[in-house]
Amino acid sequence: MFRQLKARFGSAIAMAVVGVLGVWLIAMVTLPQLQMIDYSFRPSLLPAEIGGPKDHWTLDNYVTLFNNEIHLAIFFKTLWSSVLVTLLTLCVSYPLAYFLAKVASPGQAALCLLLLVIPFWVNEILRTFAWFILLAYSGPLNELLLSMGLIERPIRYMSGDAGVLIGMVYAYILFMVFPLYNAIESLDGNQIRAARDLGAGSLRTHWRIVIPHAKPGIATGCIMTFMLAAGSYAVPALLGSPGSRWFTQIIYNWFFAGGDWNQGAAYAFMLLVLCIGFMSLVMRLFKVGLADIAK
Amino acid sequence: MDGSVTLQEVVMRFGDFTAIEPTSLTIESGEFFSFLGPSGCGKTTLLNMISGFLTPSEGRVLIGGEPMTNVSVNQRPTAMIFQNLALFPLMSVYQNIEFGMQVRGVDRATRRNKADELLDLVALTGSGDKSIAALSGGQKQRVAIARALAVEPRVLLLDEPLSALDLKLRQHMRNELKAIQRKTGITFIYITHDQGEALTMSDRVAVMSAGRIQQVADPETLYRHPQTGFVAAFVGENNRLAGQVVERRGELAIIEIDGLGRLAGCAGGDMAVGQSAALFVRPEHLRVVRPGQLDVARPEQPCIAKLESSPQSTLEVEVETLSFEGAWRMLEARLTANGERLRILLGQGADGAVELAPGERVHVGYNPGQARVLVDDGSPRLDTETGEVVEAASPGGVQAQEGDHVSPA
Numbered sequence: 001m002f003r004q005l006k007a008r009f010g011s012a013i014a015m016a017v018v019g020v021l022g023v024w025l026i027a028m029v030t031l032p033q034l035q036m037i038d039y040s041f042r043p044s045l046l047p048a049e050i051g052g053p054k055d056h057w058t059l060d061n062y063v064t065l066f067n068n069e070i071h072l073a074i075f076f077k078t079l080w081s082s083v084l085v086t087l088l089t090l091c092v093s094y095p096l097a098y099f100l101a102k103v104a105s106p107g108q109a110a111l112c113l114l115l116l117v118i119p120f121w122v123n124e125i126l127r128t129f130a131w132f133i134l135l136a137y138s139g140p141l142n143e144l145l146l147s148m149g150l151i152e153r154p155i156r157y158m159s160g161d162a163g164v165l166i167g168m169v170y171a172y173i174l175f176m177v178f179p180l181y182n183a184i185e186s187l188d189g190n191q192i193r194a195a196r197d198l199g200a201g202s203l204r205t206h207w208r209i210v211i212p213h214a215k216p217g218i219a220t221g222c223i224m225t226f227m228l229a230a231g232s233y234a235v236p237a238l239l240g241s242p243g244s245r246w247f248t249q250i251i252y253n254w255f256f257a258g259g260d261w262n263q264g265a266a267y268a269f270m271l272l273v274l275c276i277g278f279m280s281l282v283m284r285l286f287k288v289g290l291a292d293i294a295k
Numbered sequence: 296m297d298g299s300v301t302l303q304e305v306v307m308r309f310g311d312f313t314a315i316e317p318t319s320l321t322i323e324s325g326e327f328f329s330f331l332g333p334s335g336c337g338k339t340t341l342l343n344m345i346s347g348f349l350t351p352s353e354g355r356v357l358i359g360g361e362p363m364t365n366v367s368v369n370q371r372p373t374a375m376i377f378q379n380l381a382l383f384p385l386m387s388v389y390q391n392i393e394f395g396m397q398v399r400g401v402d403r404a405t406r407r408n409k410a411d412e413l414l415d416l417v418a419l420t421g422s423g424d425k426s427i428a429a430l431s432g433g434q435k436q437r438v439a440i441a442r443a444l445a446v447e448p449r450v451l452l453l454d455e456p457l458s459a460l461d462l463k464l465r466q467h468m469r470n471e472l473k474a475i476q477r478k479t480g481i482t483f484i485y486i487t488h489d490q491g492e493a494l495t496m497s498d499r500v501a502v503m504s505a506g507r508i509q510q511v512a513d514p515e516t517l518y519r520h521p522q523t524g525f526v527a528a529f530v531g532e533n534n535r536l537a538g539q540v541v542e543r544r545g546e547l548a549i550i551e552i553d554g555l556g557r558l559a560g561c562a563g564g565d566m567a568v569g570q571s572a573a574l575f576v577r578p579e580h581l582r583v584v585r586p587g588q589l590d591v592a593r594p595e596q597p598c599i600a601k602l603e604s605s606p607q608s609t610l611e612v613e614v615e616t617l618s619f620e621g622a623w624r625m626l627e628a629r630l631t632a633n634g635e636r637l638r639i640l641l642g643q644g645a646d647g648a649v650e651l652a653p654g655e656r657v658h659v660g661y662n663p664g665q666a667r668v669l670v671d672d673g674s675p676r677l678d679t680e681t682g683e684v685v686e687a688a689s690p691g692g693v694q695a696q697e698g699d700h701v702s703p704a
Binding site for chain 1: 346348368369370373374375377378379381382383385394395398399442443446
């Protein structure tokens, strides 16, 4: 990379670019992570005891998670719910992405993309608050359904997982739509026409032609959505109930309510391992490499 | 198995633009039929109407006598070979060929047997497990044919499938396509802008321009007896000399051309005196005539009646270039009278031996029985150098047809 940059811009600029990139990667990404990992392997001590005889490496912080049934349950629930969010987002985004990429005229596609992007100019917290209002017990959604006679009494969306799922699908839809759109858009329209011409119906055409082609895009979208969902804090905090707590909320509590950074770091590190594990699993399932996703 | 295709008064409009003017046509079962025309003439639109990708704005399509109006693409007894082939790149050769059969619920063993048979037919025996990316251009072509034939279509539609191949391979594939068509007896409808392809393979050819079929005929008739100026200019090479009809004698028409006087040719259809028309003489029908040898070979074509006062059939030209093209030489010259360019093919006989220097003035003659006079019908004109359409259709020439017709004597 350095050689290419040097050939293009001269050695001074090349060194500056590589230097800045290096400082950013080391000082802002790698070192803080290492610091957190270091925290997670040490007990929580009073400032006076740091560096003293009690300050030694230990696995206690990790053991805590496996001894606490509630935390462990929330950990796996977060995993399961994030998978559910990912699948729901995929189900919603695929038809949309296909429509944008292959059915809509260029003008329609541009308009739809704009309409999709505009809400994301609003802060995530505010958007989630908007859903909070929409989904409220006597909020507009319930009113609408009641007036249409579809339900007899209002639904408590936010007492179970439903509110969190709806909020997250909405919050991360773009991260799924764009990779899918890019992948489907690159499919030659004649492939679809050829499948139809050979007698295939819509379902088979999607299953045999469009989805296999869009696999890298599906994998990218799923990985991004899963990571964002698993690491989400605002949506479960606002739209969730005590019954639908997210693992991030426990991490938050360790850091700021419990003041135990070491314990919080251990929990956060477990979540990171979970996400990396999920990512490698998806990549293996879809038989795509990192290079495909970077596209 | 009736693979005939009938178009009944089909019209295709896209907004204000009429891509296909009212067209009626019947393609016989088992025929190798081509649509030939320059790009943008509507031939692909016609193909898409037959395959079902487009629904005609008016009129209807019948296949095997059955109307296809409410039959969707995936239910029609047609199969298409796309210009870019559109093979499924993530599937093996077998999977590509078996796709259509799988859709139809054919069991595994039967599918595999059929696929092997088709691979034999297209001379790709044993390539079933290869991936599409591992095939050469010609092999992909064959897989595309096998994949289309696997669904046992009554009509095979081919959309310029050879255009991506090298010249040699293209010529080879022409013969193969024709052979496959004979073996299978399926109706082939072939779209091309390459007249070589259309003329060598087809039983009949429809020449199209600007959304209209100009002439439907077998290749020889198209070449020898073009019915419109467009066909005369588009199929093969032709010299075009524009003028006005002045006389009609039997099958012969005489036109007056500015600076050249009266010239004769076989009349291609009805025409009226005073109508604008053009004389078409192919380069191979022009001969260099040496002084004192003014007699042009006697007409062999039946269209010539006895000529009492023979109109002029020699023209004075100035030699521009003489290019060697292997079996023949092509003489490019300008008419001294009006500066229009003529191309004259010099064979290997006496003609081939003549020495001509640029700037030299010679006489060229033609046999009126081999030239054609065709009225200006307002169809697009082709650039003589590039063969591209240079002039859009204008209704100017059509009005003249309302003048009084000269009845053949």
